[in-house]
Amino acid sequence: MNVLVDLGQTGRLRSPDREVLTLARTLAAGGAVTALTHAPRAEDVAAELGGYGVSILYAPEGEATDLSLTDTALLDAALGESGATLVLGPNDAETTDAFARLAVRHSAAVITDAVGMAADRTVTKSVLAGGYTTTAAPTTDLAFVTLAPNSVQAEEPEEGPAPEVKPLSVSVSGAAATVTGTREAPASSRPKLTEARxxxxxxxxxxxxxxxxxxxxxxxxxxxxxxxxxxxxxxxxxxxxxxxxxxxxxxxxxxxxxxxxxxxxxxxxxxxxxxxxxxxxxxxxxxxxxxxxxxxxxxxxxxxxxxxxxxxxx
Ligand SMILES: Cc1cc2nc3c(=O)[nH]c(=O)nc-3n(C[C@H](O)[C@H](O)[C@H](O)COP(=O)(O)OP(=O)(O)OC[C@H]3O[C@@H](n4cnc5c(N)ncnc54)[C@H](O)[C@@H]3O)c2cc1C
Known part of the structure; x- marks a missing residue:
């Protein structure tokens, strides 16, 4: 199957991204793995992606200014270009938001907070504070799945050619919010609580x-x-x-x-x-x-x- 990985806005590979890429490569089983970054400098993230078998990296053309609407539009454009039937991403707020919007638009299945997914597209979830493990499988050809952090053992990238970077130009109308400035979060040398091993x-x-x-x-x-x-x-x-x-x-x-x-x-x-x-x-x-x-x-x-x-x- 062809898998599209949504790498979000950070412009660098975080530990949950590596887990998603590891799962994508396994599930693709010979199909194409493509990725989307929402960050403007695609080269920063592209270098490592070849090692995960990513053949094409989609990236926004120019600076994005319209918060989540742009995220959704970019992902939709990447989906159309890639021909993916499975879209994977880390289980963070921005990704689940964009996945839910697009799942509705395409009448596709969306499963969030998965802890695993098998080749037959059976998704495993841990629910009720970890008390139960449930399984679910999409019944639509196209499916959106977010993966909980620390669910998959992230593999180190292998040697591989860097993906081709394809710029995507999207325009959104009726933006509900516009970015007027950005500020780096205070740097901490410690890992993020929700992602730490x-x-x-x-x-x-x-x-x-x-x-x-x-x-x-x-x-x-x-x-x-x-x-x-x-x-x-x-x-x-x-x-x-x-x-x-x-x-x-x-x-x-x-x-x-x-x-x-x-x-x-x-x-x-x-x-x-x-x-x-x-x-x-x-x-x-x-x-x-x-x-x-x-x-x-x-x-x-x-x-x-x-x-x-x-x-x-x-
Ligand atoms: C609606 C609701 C939501 C809540 N949400 C949360 C939540 O999100 N997260 C959360 O944590 N709690 C939450 N609580 C509170 C929860 O019920 C407990 O009150 C809280 O988790 C207790 O924190 P604690 O274990 O640090 O303190 P305590 O229960 O007071 O335990 C302290 C422990 O430290 C041990 N201890 C003391 N001194 C030492 C020492 N010198 N060496 C070794 N051990 C020592 C004691 O033996 C004791 O077991 C919520 C409560 C409600 C009602």
Whole structure:
């Protein structure tokens, strides 16, 4: 099958993009893999794409000024050019928005937040806070599917010729919003919480000394998360909150300290592949779902862990 991958607006390959590209190459099984970037400088992203078997990279001609309407129009134009029957993208807000609009326009199936897809187009989803795994399959020839971060083991790009870059010119009428300026988000050396392979989370038990959690996260190259109790206390930003009313994470390693494991917290992390918990209460609920547990005072355990990691690194 021919697969079109939507790489979004960042103009560089993020970890979820690599996962989508890996899946696209597998599913195409000899069919064409094409990609679309919404960023103006296509060359920045093109170089790596050949290694994922992408033959054509579609890119906007000139600067885009009309937010989501342009995104949808660009994707529609790329879809028409590519002849793809499957459109894949990461499960972020912009991608799901554009996919939903186009699925309606083309009377096509749309499945969001997938954790896998098989060659027969069966899509797997993890639902109800990871409590159930469901499957669904599109009944239309054309299908749009978004992939949850950390669902597929992203492969490293192989040697391959860079794709041909094809500029797309689109015009939209009746734009609901226009970009009047752009500002870079404050740079952080840590990975993004929702995309990170390793997440270190601090709970109320950490107290005001949240820098201990940050130090451990930096030692592991991890993103930092927090329970709601920590956010309510003002020890961490709301953007770091994991759980029902925060973000959902599904990293390869989720390590938490001083978190009791309330149902609302678990709703945002229980699909993590390996869960490690440090808590001084051996009856804490978090141990019910932890793969590894350390019963002890985090103020003693975390410094020892940091020391061991540093020793190991030499
Ligand atoms: C509608 C609703 C939505 C919610 N949404 C969220 C959400 O999105 N995310 C979320 O996290 N919560 C959410 N909550 C709150 C949730 O119910 C819990 O209150 C919260 O998760 C508790 O945070 P905690 O585990 O950090 O704190 P606590 O439950 O107070 O647990 C602290 C833990 O730290 C341990 N501890 C203390 N000192 C130490 C030490 N020195 N060493 C080791 N362990 C220690 C204790 O044994 C305890 O288990 C929500 C609640 C409601 C009602």
């Amino acid at each position: 390793v997440v270190v989370v601090g709970g109320r038990g950490v107290g005001e000394n949240f820098s201990l959690v940050e130090e451990l996260a930096d030692e592991l190259g991890a993103a930092v998360g927090a329970s709601r109790a920590v956010v309510d206390a003002g020890w961490a930003e709301h953007s770091a909150q994991v759980g029902q009313t925060g973000v959902t994470v599904s990293p390869q390693l989720y390590l938490c300290a001083g978190v009791s494991g309330a149902i609302q917290h678990r709703a945002g992390m229980q699909t993590s592949q390996t869960i490690v918990a440090i808590n001084k209460d051996e009856n804490a609920q978090i141990f019910d779902i932890a793969d590894y547990g350390v019963v002890g005072d985090l103020n003693k355990v975390i410094p020892q862990l940091i020391e061991a990691l540093r020793e190991r690194r030499g």
